[in-house]
Amino acid sequence: MRTERTWTPEETAWLVQIGHRLPLEDICEALGRSEESVKCKAKRMRLYGRNVGPLRKTGTIACICKSCGRSRYRFSRNGICSICNEHAKIQRCEARMSDALRDLPQSLRSVYMETEAKRESKAPTMPNRQDRRAMEEWELVCLRRQYNAAKKRLQRMREHAGTNPILKQFRKNEYSVNPKEN
Numbered sequence: 001m002r003t004e005r006t007w008t009p010e011e012t013a014w015l016v017q018i019g020h021r022l023p024l025e026d027i028c029e030a031l032g033r034s035e036e037s038v039k040c041k042a043k044r045m046r047l048y049g050r051n052v053g054p055l056r057k058t059g060t061i062a063c064i065c066k067s068c069g070r071s072r073y074r075f076s077r078n079g080i081c082s083i084c085n086e087h088a089k090i091q092r093c094e095a096r097m098s099d100a101l102r103d104l105p106q107s108l109r110s111v112y113m114e115t116e117a118k119r120e121s122k123a124p125t126m127p128n129r130q131d132r133r134a135m136e137e138w139e140l141v142c143l144r145r146q147y148n149a150a151k152k153r154l155q156r157m158r159e160h161a162g163t164n165p166i167l168k169q170f171r172k173n174e175y176s177v178n179p180k181e182n
């Protein structure tokens with residue numbers, strides 16, 4: 001028998017506040033849990049008088065995001081809409097980029113500054129504005145592309161500056177292991 005990991009209070013709260021508006025598949029994806037696990041939890045919660053709506057196969061009910069105040073369909077585990085989360089990720093990445101920029105040699109820094117303006121990639125076709133669900137998905141796709149581009153850029157900068165944390169760790173280990181072997 002497979003043992004499911006214990007439900008945290010955060011996951012339970014999320015299921016009550018946000019999860020139940022989503023189709024079952026999305027709940028499973030957001031929590032990284034199986035359908036059985038989610039269904040079982042919802043059933044148990046109902047038994048204890050918690051208000052968990054019926055789990056649906058399709059369709060999402062829109063809900064107001066407490067961060068941006070907009071009516072949204074997609075939410076992350078922290079209860080904030082996926083679009084707000086994506087914006088926050090991009091912001092964090094850009095903050096790291098400006099740090100990485102400082103670590104670059106002057107000559108490379110100007111190259112990166114120059115290309116900064118040109119990094120827009122072609123966005124996917126915008127859907128009908130009236131279709132709010134599709135618009136939200138579209139916005140999310142655009143933001144994810146932007147984030148991935150920023151991430152790649154940060155990686156390149158760190159490689160150039162020799163400050164990639166993973167590489168640094170790797171070199172350190174290499175250095176500390178080799179002398180003992182000799």
Ligand SMILES: [Zn+2]
Pocket residue numbers: 065066067068069070072080081082083084
């Ligand atoms: Zn939001």
